[in-house]
Amino acid sequence: MAIKIACLQYSVINANILANEEIYLRKINDLKGQNIDFIVLPEMCFSGFDYVNLKEHSNKTTFIMKKIASFIDDNTFVFVSLPENIDGKIFNTVFIISSQGVTGKYSKNMLFTTVNEHIYFASSKQVNTFYLNGINITTFLCYEIRFPELIRMVTYNNDIQIIIIPAIWPHSKIDHWITLLKARAIENHCFVVGCNASYVVSKNKHIDCGTSIIIDPWGKIMSRIEKDNTLTVELNMDLVEKAKELVPSLEQAKNYFNITFL
Numbered sequence: 001m002a003i004k005i006a007c008l009q010y011s012v013i014n015a016n017i018l019a020n021e022e023i024y025l026r027k028i029n030d031l032k033g034q035n036i037d038f039i040v041l042p043e044m045c046f047s048g049f050d051y052v053n054l055k056e057h058s059n060k061t062t063f064i065m066k067k068i069a070s071f072i073d074d075n076t077f078v079f080v081s082l083p084e085n086i087d088g089k090i091f092n093t094v095f096i097i098s099s100q101g102v103t104g105k106y107s108k109n110m111l112f113t114t115v116n117e118h119i120y121f122a123s124s125k126q127v128n129t130f131y132l133n134g135i136n137i138t139t140f141l142c143y144e145i146r147f148p149e150l151i152r153m154v155t156y157n158n159d160i161q162i163i164i165i166p167a168i169w170p171h172s173k174i175d176h177w178i179t180l181l182k183a184r185a186i187e188n189h190c191f192v193v194g195c196n197a198s199y200v201v202s203k204n205k206h207i208d209c210g211t212s213i214i215i216d217p218w219g220k221i222m223s224r225i226e227k228d229n230t231l232t233v234e235l236n237m238d239l240v241e242k243a244k245e246l247v248p249s250l251e252q253a254k255n256y257f258n259i260t261f262l
Contacts, residue, residue: 110146
């Protein structure tokens, strides 16, 4: 079985939803008719990490999701990270959008305290799996790839085939990004898709990012991009079962360890 996936790696203009809509909605629309199963966007790519205005930006989340749904084919799912307001608390939430609307969501658990995410975002305490186009899939966000325990909570109990990681990851730490994504693919016997922005622009700084990347269950880099571009790759899902059969470490780990939220 083959799955076609696309990562949109373009700039994110902090606090400028209109500019980001122009980029990402146009690129989503460009993929229409290409039989793409999953489209992945960078983390918070419409508002950027404009902390002080997150509540205001969250008011536009539903509108953005409806626009995305109107631009995609019936069998396409878009993974997009947007601010979600729940009872006055703001979550960094990955929404999974089909042509019919929202089909699932996941909110970030592990917040990057170094850049004060924990001050402006609420933390979730749950993990989710989704069955889309015949594939068992899960998603996490950026900094969370540093927590193998979190991801194991999903892969221990579900036959996960693809892990989706929207991110804003600086190029200065790109070695960490690649190494951690490879590790998560190898230890969980699945494809890992890391979608980064090309760069982030705010009033005070310009952050180079780049290196959106797709890694197979053996830790091999299938494809990567560095600059503004759309990365499109076809995944042979048979590789997942082959990796689990030849190196049954994940199955063995289930019999020795139990990982839960405190």
